[in-house]
Amino acid sequence: MPRIDYYFATVSPFTYLAGTRLEEIAARHGAEIAYKPLDVVQLFGRTGGVPPKDRHPNRQAYRLQELDRIARMEGMPINVKPAHWPTNPAPSSFAIIAAQKAGSGDLGALVHGLTRACWAEDRDIAEDDVIADCLEAAGFDRKLATSGMLEGAEGYAKNLEDAVNAGVFGTPFYITDDDQRFWGQDRLAHLDWYLSQPGA
Numbered sequence: 001m002p003r004i005d006y007y008f009a010t011v012s013p014f015t016y017l018a019g020t021r022l023e024e025i026a027a028r029h030g031a032e033i034a035y036k037p038l039d040v041v042q043l044f045g046r047t048g049g050v051p052p053k054d055r056h057p058n059r060q061a062y063r064l065q066e067l068d069r070i071a072r073m074e075g076m077p078i079n080v081k082p083a084h085w086p087t088n089p090a091p092s093s094f095a096i097i098a099a100q101k102a103g104s105g106d107l108g109a110l111v112h113g114l115t116r117a118c119w120a121e122d123r124d125i126a127e128d129d130v131i132a133d134c135l136e137a138a139g140f141d142r143k144l145a146t147s148g149m150l151e152g153a154e155g156y157a158k159n160l161e162d163a164v165n166a167g168v169f170g171t172p173f174y175i176t177d178d179d180q181r182f183w184g185q186d187r188l189a190h191l192d193w194y195l196s197q198p199g200a
Helices: 013-017 021-029 040-047 057-074 090-102 107-119 128-137 149-166 185-195
Strands: 003-008 032-037 173-176 181-183
Touching (some): 032 090, 090 107
């Protein structure tokens, strides 16, 4: 079974704009997804990137236009300046790590629910109740919002190290088990194409 390592940040608007297309692609090709939430600001610092707030005003203005344009193209609601952003991505990431271990619900729906809560619903995804609501909506136990914190912290840190070692420098980032790398939700069509190739 092909495997896709999926590196993402729960506070990333581009992770939100990916929707659940990765899950659709994986299902089409019989691929397994390993969900690896990480701290994207630390990733930038480790790989030569610059957090949005520290970018030149020209880049910041372009980013806002692009987010709005992509959202309209995809038919997705978005607030390009959400009420609770930036926020602490660790609690929601820990919950995803715990949910992946529990394995009882829909991880793709959970990731999309959390990112939608931030970027379309103006909810703070650092809050336990918001995380619990997203867990429940995706078929997981609400208690995962506050359980396994130590294990979640360890997994979260490991995901960052794995990402740097694997060549990741932004989110969302997709890596196949034969080390083909795809950066950004706008490369999902490329991933789909690649998985369709003989021998992929």
